[in-house]
Amino acid sequence: MFQSLMMGALGGTLIGLSVAIMMLFLGRITGISGIFGGAMMPSDGDRVWRVLFVLGLLVGGLSLWLYYPTAFPVVSLKAMAWPVVVVAGLFVGVGTRMGSGCTSGHGVCGLARLSVRSLVATITFIAAGALTVFLARHVFHLGAWI
Amino acid sequence: MNSAVMRNVVVFVSGVIFAVGLGLSGMTQPDKVKGFLDFFGKWDPTLLAVIGSATGLNLILFRFILKRPAPILEAKFSLPTKKDIDRPLVVGAVLFGIGWGVGGFCPGPALTSLASGTFTAVLFVVSMAAGSLGYLFFEKAQAAKPAPSTDTANASGSIEAAKKAA
Numbered sequence: 093m094f095q096s097l098m099m100g101a102l103g104g105t106l107i108g109l110s111v112a113i114m115m116l117f118l119g120r121i122t123g124i125s126g127i128f129g130g131a132m133m134p135s136d137g138d139r140v141w142r143v144l145f146v147l148g149l150l151v152g153g154l155s156l157w158l159y160y161p162t163a164f165p166v167v168s169l170k171a172m173a174w175p176v177v178v179v180a181g182l183f184v185g186v187g188t189r190m191g192s193g194c195t196s197g198h199g200v201c202g203l204a205r206l207s208v209r210s211l212v213a214t215i216t217f218i219a220a221g222a223l224t225v226f227l228a229r230h231v232f233h234l235g236a237w238i
Numbered sequence: 239m240n241s242a243v244m245r246n247v248v249v250f251v252s253g254v255i256f257a258v259g260l261g262l263s264g265m266t267q268p269d270k271v272k273g274f275l276d277f278f279g280k281w282d283p284t285l286l287a288v289i290g291s292a293t294g295l296n297l298i299l300f301r302f303i304l305k306r307p308a309p310i311l312e313a314k315f316s317l318p319t320k321k322d323i324d325r326p327l328v329v330g331a332v333l334f335g336i337g338w339g340v341g342g343f344c345p346g347p348a349l350t351s352l353a354s355g356t357f358t359a360v361l362f363v364v365s366m367a368a369g370s371l372g373y374l375f376f377e378k379a380q381a382a383k384p385a386p387s388t389d390t391a392n393a394s395g396s397i398e399a400a401k402k403a404a
Contacts, residue, residue, distance in 0.1 A: 093282075093283075096264060096270075096282070096284045097283065097284060097287045098287075099262055099263055099264055099284075100263045100264060100265075100284040100285070100286075100287030100288045100291070101263075101287045101288070101290075101291045102262055102263065102291075103258075103259040103260060103261070103262035103263020103264070103265065103288055104259065104263055104287060104288035104289065104290065104291030104292040104295075105259070105291045105292070105295060106255050106256070106258055106259030106262065106263075107255075107256055107259035107260065107263070107288065107291075107292040108259075108291060108292035108293070108294070108295035108296050108299075109255055109259075109295070110252045110253070110255040110256035110259060111256075111292065111296055112295065112296055112299040112300070112303065113248060113251075113252045113255070114248075114249070114252050115296075115299075115300060115303050115304075115309070115315075116299075116303045116306075116309060116310060117245070117248045117309055117310045117311045117312075118245065118248070118249065118309055118311060118312055118316075119308065119309030119312045119314060119315035119316055119317075120309075120315075120316055121316075121317065121318065122252070122256070124256075124344075124345040124346040124349065125344075125345045125370070128345055128349065128366075128367070128370065129370045129371075129374060132367060132370070132371060133374070140246070141245060141246065141249045144246050144249045144250045144253065145249050145250070145252065145253040145256075146253065146349060147250060147253065148249065148250040148251065148252060148253015148254045148255075148256070148257065149253045149254075149256060149257040149346065149349045149350050150257075150349065150350075150352060150353055151250075151253070151254050151257070152253060152254040152255070152256065152257025152258045152260075152261070152350060152353075153257050153261070153266075153349075153350040153351065153352060153353025153354070154353045155254070155257075155258065156257065156258060156261035156262075156266070156350070156353065157353045157354055160261055160262065163260075163261035163262070163264075163266045163267070164261075164266060164267075164351060164353075164354035164356070165267050165268075165269065166354060166356055168267075168268070168269055169268070169351070169354070169356045169358040169359065170356060170357070170358060172268075172341075172358050174357075174358075174361060176340060176341070177341060177358055177361045177362050177365065178361060178365045179337070179340060179365075180337045180338075180340040180341025180342075180343065180362065180365070181337070181341065181343075181348075181361065181362040181363070181364070181365025181366040181368075181369065182337070182365050182366070182368065182369040183333050183334065183336050183337025183338075183340065183369065184334055184337035184338060184341065184343065184344065184345065184348075184362075184366050184369065185337075185365065185366040185367060185368060185369020185370035185371075185372070185373065186330075186333055186369040186370070186372065186373045187330045187331065187332070187333030187334030187335070187336070187337055187369075188330065188334050188344075188345060188370065189330070189369075189370050189373040189374055189377075190326045190329060190330030190333065190373055191326065191327050191328070191329070191330020191331040191333070191334055192318070192320070192326070192327060192330065194334060194344050194345050194346070195289070195338075195344040195345075195346065196256075196344075196345075196346055198331075199289050199293070200289060200292045200293050200296065201296070202318075203289075203293045203297075204293050204295075204296035204297050204299075204300050205300060205317070207318070208321070208323070209318075209320060209321065209322075209323060209327055212323050212327065212328065212331075213327055213328075213330075213331040214331075216328055216331035216332060216335065217331040217332070217334045217335035217338060218275070218335065219335065220331065220332045220333075220334070220335025220336050220338075220339065221275040221335040221336070221338045221339035222275045222276075222277050222335075222339070223335075223339070224275070224335065224336050224338075224339030224340060225272055225275040225276045225279075225339045226276070226277070226278055228339070228340070229276060229279055230278055230279065
């Protein structure tokens with residue numbers, strides 16, 4: 093657990109560094125759901141940098157795949173039932189747009205800006221996620237499913 | 239190097255750093271995320287260390303950065319301006335939380351995991367894109383309706399706000 097926490101702090105520091113670079117150079121919040129959503133909108137004037145950020149994520153992912161493959165637990169990923177994956181993806185897609193942000197936009201950038209909206213959103217999605225896992229694992233015992 | 243090229247390089251490199259941070263921190267492993275959300279089981283506090291360090295660093299750095307008159311490559315800062323705690327914010331966060339608890343993926347780790355080439359990651363991202371686009375079109379359609387209620391009046395504003403905030 094100690095090692096996991098240290099890796100968490102190391103990775104979190106890199107995430108924080110990326111967020112700080114985006115603020116310093118572009119003056120932008122690094123919210124992945126907004127960047128991804130905007131990257132898909134053809135009429136958006138900010139499309140190019142958003143597409144490039146997503147490309148950066150993919151290249152970062154490829155370098156992990158090459159040099160740190162434990163980042164991707166392929167066996168347990170493949171074990172997830174496809175309807176569960178589809179439902180989860182849809183909820184995350186709709187929810188992050190409706191709520192104007194995800195873990196990065198609200199959880200990292202918003203909290204660092206002391207935004208009350210982001211604090212409310214972060215507490216809410218962690219509570220909703222915790223309740224979901226509680227119901228799935230400890231009430232309905234769907235552990236093997238999700 | 240002109241500023242447009244510089245901007246593209248900076249954004250791309252930021253994306254790479256972000257993804258590597260997610261991977262090293264364990265956040266591309268849905269089991270670790272669900273482990274954090276499982277407060278009544280075998281709780282895994284790693285996510286707290288990730289958000290804590292990323293946010294803590296910027297609690298300090300944003301102070302200095304936002305004292306500048308402008309960012310280095312743009313004329314001005316583009317920060318979210320909405321302040322009100324409205325229904326879409328809370329309902330959206332609830333829906334996101336449910337999907338996050340079910341899948342163990344939020345948008346960043348899901349996109350990063352595309353590199354693993356697993357069908358699960360691809361399917362999640364396609365579903366997430368469908369949900370995201372579906373909601374944006376729904377919101378635009380609502381905003382375009384002639385009869386303005388209070389909800390539709392701020393819907394068009396929230397498209398802009400959403401793009402900037404998220």
